[in-house]
Each structure stands twice: as C-alpha cells, then as structure tokens.
Amino acid sequence: MEGSWHTYSRQETWRRPTYTARVILEAAEAVAVGFSLGFVHVVKPDELDLDYLGPDLLGPDWNPLEARNRLSAQLGRPIGLALLDQRNLAGIGNIYRNELCFLIGAHPLSAVEKVDLGRVVELAKRLLEANKNRKQRSTTGGPARADNASWVYGRARQPCRRCGSLIREDELEGRVIYFCPRCQPLAN
Template sequence: MPEGDTVLQTARRLDSALGGGLLTVSDLRVPRFATADLTGRTVLDATARGKHLLTRFEGGLTLHSHLRMEGAWRVFDQGERWRGGAAHQIRAVLATAEHTAVGYRLPVLELLRTEDEEQVVGHLGPDLLGPDWDPDTALRNLLSDPARRVGDALLDQRNLAGIGNVYMCELCFMARATPWLPVGELPPAIATRLVSTAKQLLEANRDRSVRTTTGATAVMSRRFPRERLFVYGRLGRPCLRCRTPVRKVVHDTRPTYWCPHCQSGPTG
C-alpha cells in the first residue's frame, strides 16, 4: 500500500505535468464515468489528502483517485511510449498539449463536484504531510480505543492520514512495541513519540526517490549507513539493534515485519 509520501510525490508530478494546461484528451475507463468528457477544461491543480489524490478542473469538477495496493499514475511527454502496465490495466488518460498522465490499476476513480470533496476525504484524520496536521488531535485519535492494536490504529486513516504498511512496521520497531500490542498499553511518552516520529519520517522522505527510515536523521544515517529500513522487507536478516533474525507474518495479503527480541508485546 503506498504511503503518504508516495501519494504526495504522485500529486506533485500530476500537478507539474497537467496544472494550468488545457485537456486535449479525457478518457475515464470505468463504467460509471466512461461517457464523462473533460476535454477543453483547464486543470487547476492536483493535490494529495492523506492517500487520496484530487485532480481539480475548471467548472467545479474533481477527479478522485486512490492507489491502494497496486495503483499508479505515470506521466509521459507527448509522443513518449507509455510504460507502467498492460493496456487493459489503464483506468484513466488525461492529456494536455505537452504531457499525458495515465492511471494504471486504479481501484478508486470517480468524478465529483469539487464542493463535494469532503464526502470522500472528510473522514480522514490530520494529514501528516498536509496543512491540517495537528499532533494533539492525532494522538487523541490514536488512543481513542485503548484495546485496539497499535498497528491497526496507525493504519486507520481516520486517526492520522498517511501511514501505510512500511511505516507502520518501522514505527512499531522504533517504539519497541509489536504491532499487536494494545495501543492503550503504550507508555504515554512512547505514544506521543510515536506520533512525532511518524511526522518526522514522512517529512524526511517527502522529497526522496528512495524511502529510508534509518537515514531519516543525520544521527541515524551515520549509525546505519548501508540499510534503508529497520525491519520491513528484511525477513530472516539480522535486526540492526540486536542481530536477532527479523520475522514476518501475513494477514489478508498484508505483510508485517518485526524483531521478536527488541519489540515487546503479543506476536501475530
């Protein structure tokens, strides 16, 4: 599942390629909006809200998309060969005189009135990379159900928006708690630090092409110069703290990684 920093970078690419341009091609390949035609409208902007993408057009229309696990938007110069998936995986094509944006495998694609955007993003908690970020509200949301597992609470976009599976695993490792520990059992200082660290990690990676958590600060970068992540994707490899092999469990196609020595709490 793409993280908030990935979605922000996607929004930036779309905005840079299409923003201010007049659409010459509009092709929405989903049954509900297959007849919609945005040709001739100016693209006002493309912006991220948590993991949601909102591309706005003159006339008060917004194209809402969500990448979920497999989706992607690719941007190409005019005449450039499209790359990113098979033709049958294309769900949207938006083009100006200079660039073409192609949406592949988009599980969510809908056209709505701009004034109705809150219907699709209004449920989100404070956005870790957005202007509405509020750490106090995020912390209250995170702790609102003390019995809920830490990992589930972090992934719930209603609590705070932008955390995906990679950051969830990394944050739990940095908090020395397993993802299955009830969030109410976190010491108050650790819970507060969890929120501030989440903000720090996404901010550190918002402009990076390759995500890192071990190099999110200068101190971490010096301590772990050759490793990008602490536990995610490191099944069987030694923990960077204690050298215990990292473990992994998969539930509903979502992999969770953790160190059984460094992280306290129930295991999956």
C-alpha cells in the same frame, strides 16, 4: 488494495509497462502514475467528504495533540491497526506502520495503551517529513538505497539491523507486518 503509485520526473522512463497504467497525473515537474489499479473512482470536489480523516501528517493544519487524542481513544486496539486507520492520523501506510512500530520498540499487536503515543505521533511526523521530497523512501536515516531503506519492512528472515535476530513476517487483518521478536516484544 490493488496496484501501486509511482512518481517520476517528466523525463524519466517508467519502471512498469505503459499498458498497465490506469491513471496519469501530470504536474509541472513530476508525473504520478497509478499502475494496475483495481478501480478508479473520479469525484468532483463538492462530492468529496474528507471530514472523517484524522490530522494530515503533512498538512498545513497538522495538529499533533488531535492525532494523539484520536489514537488514545483506540484503547485495546493493536497499535498496528490504529496506525493504519486514517481516521486517527492521515498519511500512514503499511510501510510506515511497520517502521514506526520498530522505531518505538512495539510489536504491531501491542495494545495502543501500552505505547508512548506522543513518541509515535512525533516520529510519524518526522518520518513523513524526511521522506516527502525523496525519490526513494528511507526510514533508517541512512542513504535511500534498496539495501538500506528500511528497518523491518520487506526484510523477513533477514537479521535485525540492531540486534541480529531474524525479522519475522505475519499478517494483521489482511496486511503484512514485519517485526523483530527481540526489539519489539509483544506488550500485554
């Protein structure tokens, strides 16, 4: 995955250089800008097939039971991979994946069957709902400030906010993972 998406109010100055913008989507009160995107593929609505996606955490037809069932079918797979798989539940990216694993006390490499999936689904919904209208994401329940926005994500070699152990950074199938070795023991 290349590039990043930023949202701004219509009057707000962009935080990235204009020449790196590849896509600009304007709405009545906001602008979404895709910066340094590797590629953009525009499709017509009738060409779009989204049937493979899992339940949308922020969609009007959210179905927590279906999300739990899809995750349950991933036996033996690391929870950190199952959460990023949009066929299970749609809307979780790498930041939320890392934060959810911390909040449930699971190492991202722990097998799906070792995790309380009901709690995972419920927390995922709460996290995304709490952040859907925020300008800056916060998963800690505190103010959305850069120094207090996450439990583990982006905090490698910093003390855990709960126990003081140093947050570790690793990689899982090409994506960075962050975890506290004490709060998130690997369950085998």
